[in-house]
Amino acid sequence: MMEKAFADVGLEWRYLTLEVAPEALGDAVRGMRAMGFRGCNLTIPHKVEVIQHLDGTSEAATLMGAVNCVNRIDGKLIGDNTDGKGFVQSLRELTDPAGKNVIILGAGGAARAIAVEVALAGAAAMTIVNRTEGRGQELAALINDKANVPTQFVLWEGDYEVPPEAEVVINATSIGLGDAAARVPLAVDSLESDMVVADVVFNPPETRLLRDAKSRGCETLDGLGMLVNQAVIGFNIWTGRDANPSVMREALEEFLGF
Numbered sequence: 001m002m003e004k005a006f007a008d009v010g011l012e013w014r015y016l017t018l019e020v021a022p023e024a025l026g027d028a029v030r031g032m033r034a035m036g037f038r039g040c041n042l043t044i045p046h047k048v049e050v051i052q053h054l055d056g057t058s059e060a061a062t063l064m065g066a067v068n069c070v071n072r073i074d075g076k077l078i079g080d081n082t083d084g085k086g087f088v089q090s091l092r093e094l095t096d097p098a099g100k101n102v103i104i105l106g107a108g109g110a111a112r113a114i115a116v117e118v119a120l121a122g123a124a125a126m127t128i129v130n131r132t133e134g135r136g137q138e139l140a141a142l143i144n145d146k147a148n149v150p151t152q153f154v155l156w157e158g159d160y161e162v163p164p165e166a167e168v169v170i171n172a173t174s175i176g177l178g179d180a181a182a183r184v185p186l187a188v189d190s191l192e193s194d195m196v197v198a199d200v201v202f203n204p205p206e207t208r209l210l211r212d213a214k215s216r217g218c219e220t221l222d223g224l225g226m227l228v229n230q231a232v233i234g235f236n237i238w239t240g241r242d243a244n245p246s247v248m249r250e251a252l253e254e255f256l257g258f
């Protein structure tokens with residue numbers, strides 16, 4: 001996806017996929033500095049651990065306590081997080097999160113990144129729904145205390161009833177990943193046609209939740225847009241130029257075999 005976008009704007013840059021063992025992360029970051037890398041993306045299990053090896057983090061990455069994108073600025077390595085920004089950019093194609101009542105299902109890495117960015121984008125109120133109480137409480141407290149958006153935690157037991165005041169409902173769990181029939185435990189008839197329903201799962205892009213939401217008349221957003229947009233944002237951070245999202249989406253769909 002990234003190399004196709006580099007080629008599209010005439011940049012002879014490379015984007016390498018390198019597997020780094022957890023105990024070698026510090027050496028890998030020193031190697032990046034030594035070899036003059038412009039930046040990198042990081043994924044599990046490095047998103048938190050990498051922070052101690054960097055020179056600073058953006059506001060969002062500081063709030064989240066996780067970095068998925070590093071950029072070299074004046075010789076310093078600065079960590080950012082593009083996952084939540086990619087999501088918000090996708091969401092804005094359907095609705096502006098500013099002033100909205102937002103429900104987030106899940107409290108893992110993706111939920112955390114999305115909750116912080118949706119809060120920074122000006123959401124009016126948020127509800128974190130999670131199966132494991134500790135993780136859910138912690139995320140709700142973070143958004144309440146650090147992002148100043150009134151946020152409640154709801155323990156996820158049985159089918160979640162979406163409250164009628166909800167305007168945006170986001171599945172940020174891994175339910176549906178690799179299984180188009182997997183069911184998010186949610187009362188489908190509590191979804192109303194004026195709600196926007198989004199799913200972070202991108203493979204398959206049309207999850208059961210999105211099919212159910214469409215059957216209730218909701219507008220829906222799949223996880224592919226978030227994935228493409230976080231790459232578009234990373235591209236811009238590193239190169240200072242705009243990528244063509246359709247080139248990236250095409251490359252991603254080809255890679256995933258759609």
Ligand code: NDP
Pocket residue numbers: 083086105106107108109110111130131132135156172173174175177200201202223224226227228230
């Ligand atoms: P984590 O493991 O950090 O979090 C998983 C979350 O899902 C937790 O809240 C967990 O709850 C919840 N969960 C998992 N299974 C169930 C279940 N059966 N019932 C209820 N809750 C469940 O994963 P990530 O946050 O990193 O990733 C989540 C998803 O987001 C993945 O599918 C990933 O592919 C996708 N993703 C998509 C991106 C995109 O660009 N589209 C970017 C990043 C991630 P609990 O705390 O109780 O365990």
